[in-house]
Amino acid sequence: MTARLACFDLDNTLIDRDGAFLAWARWWVDRSGLGADAVEWLVAHDNGGFTPRAQLFAGAREAFGVVTSVEELVAAYDREHPGFTWVEPAVLDGLASLSTAGWRVAVVTNGNVVQQSRKLEHTGIAGAVDYCCISEAAGVRKPDARIFAIAAEGAGATLADGWMVGDHPPYDIAGGINAKLSTIRIGDHHDVPTPIADHHLMSVVDAFPVILAS
Ligand SMILES: [Mg+2]
Incomplete structure (x- = not known):
């Protein structure tokens, strides 16, 4: 029997991006x-990470007279911002509980x-999951169903009876539906509430028991 697959979005799902x-x-x-x-300005213009970084830093240069080039600012951000991310231990425990139960x-x-x-x-999330599928490397983005097929192959699993968990309805939930996965929406980060997920939970920690019971 081929293992079932549980897919998770990263930003504002597994981590508080x-x-x-x-x-x-x-x-x-x-x-x-x-x-x-300047902190307030950056948060206001970040748009949850969806503002292109070149646009964000071009705006910051203009607003605050920063002299460093946009290219250097973006490259430094890509290096430095990941160092400020963290994951709750309960999330790593939840991922481990899925693996223990035979999920990929x-x-x-x-x-x-x-x-x-x-x-x-x-x-430490990379070491806690079977496969990480990043759209730039995959050449396809959520909500395209093909990115989930790539994830299933990479994880050695089937998409049948699988799950997609994420915070962004037009990308994560639509993508899960396109791939015929059951879906769980996390939090209220996005104004667009559709498509409607099978479940809507405030924390990813609450998603693990739902998947384990399915
Ligand atoms: Mg997200």
Whole structure:
């Protein structure tokens, strides 16, 4: 029998990505000698990470007179921001409980390889799952069903009777539905509430027992 697959989004699902961005912003603003209003500006323009980083840093240069080039700022961010990410021990315990029960576990994340792989390594999530599928490397993004097929193959699992857990309805939940997975939406990070997931929970920690009971 082929193992079933549980897929998880990374940012604002397995990790508090917005919390990590705030921690990075405070550090970067302090190091750059900017005022506290720069932290507020960065958080306001970050858009949960969906504003392209080149656009974000071009705006920051304009607003605060930063002289470093956009290219250097983005490259430094990709190196430095992952160091501010963390994972709750209960999340690693939940991932381990799935593995113990015979599930294969994959991270399926839209993003660039440098940034996402550093976050996965820094938090220890990379070592706690069977496969990490990063869209830039896969050449396809959520909500395209093909990224889930790649994850299943990488994890050595079938998509049948599997799950997708994520915070972003148009990417994570739509993607899960496209791949014929059951879906769990985490939190209220996004204004667009559709498509509707099978379950809507406030913390990923509560998703593990739902999957284990299925
Ligand atoms: Mg997310």
